[in-house]
Each structure stands twice: as C-alpha cells, then as structure tokens.
Amino acid sequence: xxxxxxxxxxxxxxxxxRATLSCRASQSVSSYLAWxxxxxxxxxxxxxxxxxxxxxxxxxxxSGSGSGTDFTLTISSLEPEDFAVYYCQQxxxxxxxxxxxxxxxxx
Amino acid sequence: QVQLQESGPGLVKPSETLSLNxxxxxxxxxxxxxxxxxxxxxxxxxxxxxIYYSGSxxxxxSLKSRVSISVDTSKNQFSLKLSSVTAADxxxxxxxxxxxxxxxxxxxxxxxxxxxxxxS
Numbered sequence: 001x002x003x004x005x006x007x008x009x010x011x012x013x014x015x016x017x018r019a020t021l022s023c024r025a026s027q028s029v030s031s032y033l034a035w036x037x038x039x040x041x042x043x044x045x046x047x048x049x050x051x052x053x054x055x056x057x058x059x060x061x062x063s064g065s066g067s068g069t070d071f072t073l074t075i076s077s078l079e080p081e082d083f084a085v086y087y088c089q090q091x092x093x094x095x096x097x098x099x100x101x102x103x104x105x106x107x
Numbered sequence: 108q109v110q111l112q113e114s115g116p117g118l119v120k121p122s123e124t125l126s127l128n129x130x131x132x133x134x135x136x137x138x139x140x141x142x143x144x145x146x147x148x149x150x151x152x153x154x155x156x157x158i159y160y161s162g163s164x165x166x167x168x169s170l171k172s173r174v175s176i177s178v179d180t181s182k183n184q185f186s187l188k189l190s191s192v193t194a195a196d197x198x199x200x201x202x203x204x205x206x207x208x209x210x211x212x213x214x215x216x217x218x219x220x221x222x223x224x225x226x227s
Contacts, residue, residue, distance in 0.1 A: 034213035049206060087152060096212070099151070
C-alpha cells in the first residue's frame, strides 16, 4: 500500500497570500494524484486530478504540479472560503489511498 | 448534476452488521464505478471498496473479510454491509462516484456522508 505524507500538518496564512501544500508518496505514483478540499461537516470536494488537471468549476487560483513521488497544490491568492483541510489521493497502486491532510487556517 | 445520498441506521451495536444504502440521482448508475469511503471522527479518509454496475467488486484488503457491496440498477442505488463491527468502525461513511472509467480512480461526486456510531 502506498503511503502519502502531507506537509505541513497545519499552514497558517492570511487572505491574499500564496499557499503551497505538499504531498509525498512512498513510491512513484506517476501522475495519478488527486487533491480534495474538505470543510467542517462537509464531504470532500474534488479539486485536481492526474496531478495538474482542475476539475470542472474549480477556480484558476488552484493549481497542481508534480510527478513520481513529489506533488504540490498551490493556491495563488487565498480567498476566505479556501481555509479548509486538503487531502491528496493516489490511484496508481491498489488500493487507492489518501494522505492525512493539511489544515489551512487563517493567520 | 449527479447527486448521491447515503441512508441507514446511525447507531449499530458491536458485533452486528452495518448496512447503508446510496441512492444516485441525476445520472445512471450503469455508467461508472461507485465506491464507499469512510472517515473516523477527526481523522483522515479510508477507501472501503467499489462496485461496477455489472456487479464486479473489489475491497480494501484491510476490510475485505468483513465487507460486501452490492448494486440494484433498477433502483439506481448501491449498498454497503460491514460485519462484526467494533468501535473502530465508528465513522462518517461516504458514497462516491469514480471520476473516470477506471476501477482505481479519483472521486468526483460525493454524498453528504452519514455518521455511524458503534456502541451498545
């Protein structure tokens, strides 16, 4: 089973700042990595698939990059609604697995 | 717009079987793979298993001996059964659609989730 390690565990930033979240895989997942956003009491929201493709309706301030074992989710300029927990997920190896999450909080 | 809705008991006794349904609207169940995913309170996400409309399934090895997923295409819904539950199975259970024609995939549509507590 592939282990995904996200860092940092918590990121404290202000609206308007740039956020950079990391996801590292225990072995190569090629480009088969997705990102999700989850707010308290809500289901995860699908953001990015195959490392760099935005899902339908996702604002352009969200971007993904990386391949192999190292991936990044970047939010170019934080909006108040972006403060949430973010998870990465790989679909390269069986079973699909998720990272433990990064909490993006308001500074 | 595809919508998923979980339903089932919110409280299950230890050693009994957890049973949940997921109703799909706004699209046919006969076109994608469908999964169950769970999230213990305050923790991360764990994939449980998937089903295809044909009935083919696959389960997380960590739960395989206790999990069964079935589909009812006439009702556009699929179901989860998890046997011999313990307190460790307390979680929010989500149903979700695979975002592509792959058994191992990302998940583009999710239900709102339902909390199942295992307690006597």
